[in-house]
Amino acid sequence: ETGVTQTPRHLVMGMTNKKSLKCEQHLGHNAMYWYKQSAKKPLELMFVYSLEERVENNSVPSRFSPECPNSSHLFLHLHTLQPEDSALYLCASSQDWIGQVNQPQHFGDGTRLSIL
Amino acid sequence: QKEVEQNSGPLSVPEGAIASLNCTYSDRGSQSFFWYRQYSGKSPELIMFIYSNGDKEDGRFTAQLNKASQYVSLLIRDSQPSDSATYLCAAGFQKLVFGTGTRLLVSP
Numbered sequence: 001e002t003g004v005t006q007t008p009r010h011l012v013m014g015m016t017n018k019k020s021l022k023c024e025q026h027l028g029h030n031a032m033y034w035y036k037q038s039a040k041k042p043l044e045l046m047f048v049y050s051l052e053e054r055v056e057n058n059s060v061p062s063r064f065s066p067e068c069p070n071s072s073h074l075f076l077h078l079h080t081l082q083p084e085d086s087a088l089y090l091c092a093s094s095q096d097w098i099g100q101v102n103q104p105q106h107f108g109d110g111t112r113l114s115i116l
Numbered sequence: 117q118k119e120v121e122q123n124s125g126p127l128s129v130p131e132g133a134i135a136s137l138n139c140t141y142s143d144r145g146s147q148s149f150f151w152y153r154q155y156s157g158k159s160p161e162l163i164m165f166i167y168s169n170g171d172k173e174d175g176r177f178t179a180q181l182n183k184a185s186q187y188v189s190l191l192i193r194d195s196q197p198s199d200s201a202t203y204l205c206a207a208g209f210q211k212l213v214f215g216t217g218t219r220l221l222v223s224p
Contacts, residue, residue, distance in 0.1 A: 042120070043160070043204070043214040056211065090159055101167050102148035102212055107159040 003027065004108035006091050012114045015081060021111045023074040023091030031097035032074040033105060034066060037088040049074060050097035078113075086115045118143040120207050122215035130223055135192040137218050139205030142186070149181055151190045152204040154217065160204055164190060195222045 004025045013019050025032060034046040048056035049068040063085075065077040074091055092105040119142045129135045137151075148167055152160035164179040166172045166188070172179045178191040188207065192199055202217040 040216065042216045043206075045211060048211075058211075097210070102150075102208060102210060104150065104162050104165050105212070106162060107152075109159045 004091055004093055004106055006089075006108035006111050008111055009109065010112045010114075012116060013078070013081065014116050015083075017081075018077070018079040020078065021076040021089055021091075021113075023076075023108055025072055025074075025091075025093040025106075025108075027093055027106060029093035029095050029106075030071055031094045031103075032068060032071070033092040033094075034074065034076050035090040035092060035107075037090055037110070043090070047076075048097060055097055081113075081115045083115050086113055088112050118208070118213045120205055120213050120215035122203075122205050122218045124216060125219040126221045127218055128221045128223065129195050131195060131197060133195050133222075135195045135199065135220055135222070137190040137192070137203050137205075137220065139188045139190075139207070139215055140186055141188070141205075141207040141213070143208065143213070144183075144186065145209050146183075146186075146207040147209045148207070148212070149179070149188045150206040150212065151177075151179060151188075152206065153199075154202045154204055156202075163203070192220075195220075197222050197224050 031050045036044045047066045067075040088110045090110045091108040094103040094105045150165045151163045154160045166179040176193045180189045204217045205215040206212045
């Protein structure tokens with residue numbers, strides 16, 4: 001496989017459920033990102049990991065819990081979500097995080113999350 | 117608050133014409149600028165990136181950056197119906213800020 005892959009593609013869950021989103025990148029990148037995309041709103045950066053260390057937490061509620069076990073894998077653990085959390089969750093990766101300029105980010109196909 | 121502004125559109129152009137997409141950003145510290153294309157129901161796809169003032173060309177696409185005016189644009193020459201999508205502009209330094217996108221419609 002190439003690029004950035006996300007699973008599952010679609011997820012429907014109740015407010016009391018616990019689920020996890022998975023992201024895997026095959027690009028040899030050192031930085032990985034979680035974004036939230038809601039209708040009519042810009043992409044919102046949630047978390048950034050560089051070399052498996054979290055470097056950015058963009059005021060995200062604690063019901064979202066990221067995990068980066070290695071530079072190729074990124075998870076987003078979900079629990080006690082709210083209806084307003086229904087959105088497209090996108091994972092991205094880039095070569096590095098630290099630098100004078102941002103390097104291009106490559107996105108996965110996303111997980112469409114619906115909270116009942 | 118750092119913002120990136122785009123006209124939501126739709127911008128309608130006939131096939132073969134030049135489509136011009138524009139974007140302004142509020143953070144003067146921004147060093148990196150990106151254009152992504154997003155088809156409905158799909159993820160953003162990188163089209164162009166530019167770091168320096170001036171023009172950068174890649175095939176039918178030209179990105180233009182004017183840091184003094186805090187303005188970025190994307191020109192698509194010889195527009196095709198397959199170019200119909202939402203185009204996202206992003207700007208920033210380390211943390212990218214995205215615009216809400218401009219919807220482009222290219223009619224045959």
